[in-house]
Amino acid sequence: MSSEVTLKEIAEALGVSAMTVSRALNNRDNVDENTRKKVVSKAEEMGYTPNYVAKSLVSNKTFTIGVVLPEITHAFFPEVVRGIEEVTNKSNYQLLLTNANEQFIREKKAVNALRSQRVDGLLISTSIAIDDFSFYKQIIKSGTSVVFFDRCIEGLGASCVSVNDRTSSYQITEHLITEHGYTKIAHLSGPSNVTIGKERMKGYMEALEKYELPMNDQWIIEGGFQEDKGYKSMKKLLELSEEEYPEAVVVVNDPAAFGAIKALKDEGLSVPDDMAVVGFTDDIRAPLLHPPLTTVHQPAYNVGQKAAKKLIATIENKDEPAENIEVLTTLKIRASCGCGNF
């Protein structure tokens, strides 16, 4: 960052001690009003910017929060980041943003880097494929402030902000059953080792159980969160004979639902007449689809705000109790489920 002006240089220029300059610039008491004015104007004149690196070394505080995302696409996470941003900005924390790209190795690397940067706390949405929690267990035990969001790891004593995945998934499945009378309902799931994947699957199954509908292993296809994964899963589902086709499909999220719908269209099938499709996320593109996608609206911005607030509270008060915060979703009924008039 080039050679910057230091306190000492200002001090020398004025013939006072560095300490006095420090005091003056930080508005502490015990500084003569004249001295303060002289110092402030000199600092301005010399283009002084305080060195937070040095400050942090003394105070053991960086006013920096590390954010670990599993992906940065157009959909959910940028919106969460906006929510985080709004809160941290008000409290003068800076965001160190990292993207693990759905790989736990990169996630680990990112977390370690952030810890080395001595961030004051971590906001983490964990990548898929974690089976070993010892990494986070140790970090949390070491006293690091952590708040998980969306993709949480439970049982580690850290707070968690998520969406009521299970009940939302239940509700949208229920909608297909009670409003449309579908009895053959499939599920294109996410990876089973990610909480949200598991939870959404559970909600789907609970709804089927409740209404005593047939559960068919061939109708449950494990895939992923991306469009191409949804496409593949649907292709696989369509390998069944036509008589075995379900009437409706609950897809784990919107991007995957986009892929699934594309697969249906590629096969010459129509949505929702041949097969109804519902998603989860309320991606910005969902209302623009043909037909507009029925989905679960996730208040991403709100998730970000809540997580950031909780983390800052935890940072600034070590006795802040951990809690699981569930942000509530709303159903967005559009046309892809078979509802008309859209």
Add this chain to the structure above:
Amino acid sequence: MSSEVTLKEIAEALGVSAMTVSRALNNRDNVDENTRKKVVSKAEEMGYTPNYVAKSLVSNKTFTIGVVLPEITHAFFPEVVRGIEEVTNKSNYQLLLTNANEQFIREKKAVNALRSQRVDGLLISTSIAIDDFSFYKQIIKSGTSVVFFDRCIEGLGASCVSVNDRTSSYQITEHLITEHGYTKIAHLSGPSNVTIGKERMKGYMEALEKYELPMNDQWIIEGGFQEDKGYKSMKKLLELSEEEYPEAVVVVNDPAAFGAIKALKDEGLSVPDDMAVVGFTDDIRAPLLHPPLTTVHQPAYNVGQKAAKKLIATIENKDEPAENIEVLTTLKIRASCGCGNF
């Protein structure tokens, strides 16, 4: 961040000096292989994470890059960030992300904060409404590495990665003229004090001049980059009498075009039959619109990559010459311009 293990503590535990531990962990020569092994395993055992804050204080290097965005919506910038991210990740730099929310005061605050954090360099896309460049002039003169992207400030000696806004705007306007024979073409512009706003306006005007079409002040409406701004601008355009309506409208970017189309629909007008509309950005939603939006595809990811690469080169070699890099766009011809078959 809680109490962390230090070099000294490891040193004491092993009965050696801190210096030896430092050397061992940083793979310097002049360390006995046995000592190194002992140190490394002890560090592992004690859960040591190097304190980059202290390291930075000595080395005057933070391996951190500050990014200043004018907004974080779903469209262009998250994609740019992904591109930046890809490059910085490979070079082990961390990203400090800030959002100025289109306000220069916040932008200034963000830049100062980042400078205080002693970032190694800055990637800046400047907010609208800057009339005074002295702020950046001083920063660049102080030796700070800066690369502007998308919304550049020229003439300050800093590199800049942008899109060929003027010629792209020219081309899409030309398309309206030569392919569709429109002679009455309006422009909903961005704020005139932002480079990209100015450039796109210029391209539009050059096309009109080239083809000797009438230029009408009532057809040039200054607005902004957001959907609501586009909506308002179009409403204003529609205050003209119907005979004065243009046949086509070039909108400064896609979100504003979405707003403009909404305004047209609200007035009962159809796109493109009553009025053709084209945008700029190739927002993820553009192909999903009714009708799909003809627009200019901006390689956002590529802009991010190029900007990050240039910045890192500048950081690591102070003699790296400044340059203006123009990333080329492509026309995305869809249906909103009047082209059929979509």
Add this chain to the structure above:
DNA sequence: CATTGATTTGATAACGATAAAATATTAAAA
């Protein structure tokens, strides 16, 4: 066995800021 040279380790200072303790200065009270 002393000498040389290489290798390995240690002590000290420094990076830029601040906390805490020690002085110095000024103002108020006796």
Add this chain to the structure above:
DNA sequence: TTTTAATATTTTATCGTTATCAAATCAATG
């Protein structure tokens, strides 16, 4: 004017790491 109290300033040490130079250890050579 002296004493005391209040205010203002300086000095020293410290945060965790590394650069630099000094010291110690070791191996090889004559």
